[in-house]
Amino acid sequence: MSQWFVLYRKEWLELIRSGKLIWVPVVFILLGASQPIVSYMLPEIIAGAGNMPEGTVIELPTLTASGVMVQTLQQFGTLGLLIIALISMGTVSNERLSGTSAMILVKPVAYSSFVTAKWAAMLTITAISFGLGYGAGWYYTAALFGSVSLLAAAGSSLLFGLWLGFVGTVTILFSTLLRSAAAAAFSALGAAALLSIATTLLPKALAWSPGKLTELAAAQLMSGHASGLWPVVSITIISIIAALALAVWHLRQHPSIEAV
Amino acid sequence: MDAISSEKLLILIAPLIVLQLLLMIIALVVCARSKDVNGPKLLWVLIILFGNLIGSVLFFVFGRRSS
Amino acid sequence: MALLTVKGLTKSFESTQAVNSIGFTIHEGRCVALLGPNGAGKTTAIRMLTGLIAPTSGDIEFHGIGPGADRRSLIGFLPQVPAFYNWMTGREFLIYAGRLCGLSAKEAQTRSSELLERVGIASAAKRRIAGYSGGMKQRLGLAQALIHRPKLLILDEPVSALDPIGRREVMELLRSLKLETTVLFSTHVLHDAEELCDDVLIMRAGRIAVGGSIQDIRSEHRQPILSLEIEQDEHSRKWLQNWLKTPPAYVKTYSALSGGVRLVVDDVNAARRNLLAELVESDVRMTKLEIGHTTLEDLFMKAVTE
Structure with missing residues (x-):
């Protein structure tokens, strides 16, 4: 266990030294806070845009505070997800390509610790960034639109955070399987998009899909409860464990890029 | 929706602008100090200055050669 | 251990x-x-x-x-x-x-x-x-x-x-x-x-x-060697060329040197005697004859090229 902490501390140190621990949370805060502001100012922006025929009445749906929070989550679901995939895409492949994994894995280090320490670091920065960003979104929504119950916000953040963690885990898996970091990010984001679309198209057949997490998070915000939550959560957690196991297994077979 | 005075709105937005500027400055400082930047430095400075949030993010992700 | x-x-x-x-x-x-x-x-x-x-x-x-x-x-x-x-x-x-x-x-x-x-x-x-x-x-x-x-x-x-x-x-x-x-x-x-x-x-x-x-x-792979160098006149060069076409039985392998030849032999005494006799008989203008042993480098070269 102490060895695992040594590995985790190294990942943590890397997050600090590379500046990720600063810029990722800042970007998430900006993402989370700007959505309520944009929503609030949208009528003015449109009115100010001019070149509307005289007397045009713009009918904008009235936004509720919960509705704005759902929009904020959508921001995290696109740009936020992209950033998580981008910062995780080289987690394993960069080490294998540069040869540092070969330096570390010839030491009596458990392959599972090597992977899960990286995974835990990914979860840490995701949780910090999303937590701060969503908190900022919550604060700005409360200031501009009225408050959303803390319980509903917290519940939805857990569900949505699980989705982010799931995609981050998939990125690390692809980062282990593939040589190219870009290919890993692309595959992970593609898989996430496919899963979301498939879940929307086949709601019955894929009622358990992790792709449903975003929908559940929105439902939690709007109505205070999300039905059919536990199958989705369990399947997601099982998938995360399976992805980690597959990554560890693959790394054990190919600790370094093999050269003849 | 309650009407909020533009003064109050400004107070709400101000910290975000500061944060955005901070991000930009950090990106510029890292770019200036970094020894191996992916591609021409000047291009990255322009991207950071005019790319808003995305510009800085692009620099942090792709601007530096990985160790 | x-x-x-x-x-x-x-x-x-x-x-x-x-x-x-x-x-x-x-x-x-x-x-x-x-x-x-x-x-x-x-x-x-x-x-x-x-x-x-x-x-x-x-x-x-x-x-x-x-x-x-x-x-x-x-x-x-x-x-x-x-x-x-x-x-x-x-x-x-x-x-x-x-x-x-x-x-x-x-x-x-x-x-x-x-x-x-x-x-x-x-x-x-x-x-x-x-x-x-x-x-x-x-x-x-x-x-x-x-x-x-x-x-x-x-x-x-x-x-x-x-x-x-x-x-x-x-x-x-x-x-x-x-x-x-x-x-x-x-x-x-x-x-x-x-x-x-x-x-x-x-x-x-x-x-x-x-x-x-x-x-x-x-010590196991040590073999005697004769290095022969000759003057670069027509007669001596021709002789060496011909001689190498059908080398005597005591020569196991040979390789060219600049201006001569390097012979790996089995019996160094027989080789020396015979070679000297031939050189005298054919009136070859020898400049150098050296007796030595194969080095590890010879063995290495042999091991990796054969």
């Missing part, structure tokens, strides 16, 4: 057989060179020993560790091109390596200071590795391989990327290290092997062509 026994170790990649059923034993306290030209399979063999590549077949057995124990804890490894986390300092990397090998925080720190001093980069210990030169990285690589006092130190081409001075310094370091632990290093330079090692394993095309202690190999 045997430290490591390898039997029938084989690695095939898709179309090629990089290592083809090699077997050897490494005894405790010896310094062993894995010698061979580039592409002979040295790196693949070494990577299998360290566990970085899974063998296609064959056994690697370390003696004196319990079943189920991690053999990696006995090995210190320096790859051909050591890679580091460039954002760490040299000292941080060493401590990290030590902690991963199971050293306590305190042990890792004292051991790191000790090794930084020993490999001669103590003054750069607090600098980021990103700014290190190739030679400094090689030394840091050596230090991290030694951090947990391994029973077997495995080095892949430790000096081939260094300039002559760096090479000299690393060789001196290795000379002192081999007194403390068992060393296996690969090289394509015979001279490095001869200078440091007790044993040598010569690899060629995935196989071990010759193996054993340098002294044994030297």
Whole structure:
């Protein structure tokens, strides 16, 4: 266990030294806070845009505070997800390509610790960034639109955070399987998009899909409860464990890029 | 929706602008100090200055050669 | 006492057989060179020993560790091109390596200071590795391989990327290290092997062509040699040409020298007598006739080219 902490501390140190621990949370805060502001100012922006025929009445749906929070989550679901995939895409492949994994894995280090320490670091920065960003979104929504119950916000953040963690885990898996970091990010984001679309198209057949997490998070915000939550959560957690196991297994077979 | 005075709105937005500027400055400082930047430095400075949030993010992700 | 026994170790990649059923034993306290030209399979063999590549077949057995124990804890490894986390300092990397090998925080720190001093980069210990030169990285690589006092130190081409001075310094370091632990290093330079090692394993095309202690190999494969040089006049050159077309039975092999020929012979006395007689009889203008023995280099060349 102490060895695992040594590995985790190294990942943590890397997050600090590379500046990720600063810029990722800042970007998430900006993402989370700007959505309520944009929503609030949208009528003015449109009115100010001019070149509307005289007397045009713009009918904008009235936004509720919960509705704005759902929009904020959508921001995290696109740009936020992209950033998580981008910062995780080289987690394993960069080490294998540069040869540092070969330096570390010839030491009596458990392959599972090597992977899960990286995974835990990914979860840490995701949780910090999303937590701060969503908190900022919550604060700005409360200031501009009225408050959303803390319980509903917290519940939805857990569900949505699980989705982010799931995609981050998939990125690390692809980062282990593939040589190219870009290919890993692309595959992970593609898989996430496919899963979301498939879940929307086949709601019955894929009622358990992790792709449903975003929908559940929105439902939690709007109505205070999300039905059919536990199958989705369990399947997601099982998938995360399976992805980690597959990554560890693959790394054990190919600790370094093999050269003849 | 309650009407909020533009003064109050400004107070709400101000910290975000500061944060955005901070991000930009950090990106510029890292770019200036970094020894191996992916591609021409000047291009990255322009991207950071005019790319808003995305510009800085692009620099942090792709601007530096990985160790 | 045997430290490591390898039997029938084989690695095939898709179309090629990089290592083809090699077997050897490494005894405790010896310094062993894995010698061979580039592409002979040295790196693949070494990577299998360290566990970085899974063998296609064959056994690697370390003696004196319990079943189920991690053999990696006995090995210190320096790859051909050591890679580091460039954002760490040299000292941080060493401590990290030590902690991963199971050293306590305190042990890792004292051991790191000790090794930084020993490999001669103590003054750069607090600098980021990103700014290190190739030679400094090689030394840091050596230090991290030694951090947990391994029973077997495995080095892949430790000096081939260094300039002559760096090479000299690393060789001196290795000379002192081999007194403390068992060393296996690969090289394509015979001279490095001869200078440091007790044993040598010569690899060629995935196989071990010759193996054993340098002294044994030297005496076993020692053969007498006659080097003949002649003047470059028409008559003498013609004679040599003709003579080499049907060399006498005592000549086993020969190779051209500038202005002469180098003969590997079986019976040096018979050869000397006969050759001198022929030279006199044909009135060849000889300039030099030297009697000697094959060197390890001859053996190496023979082993890797045949």
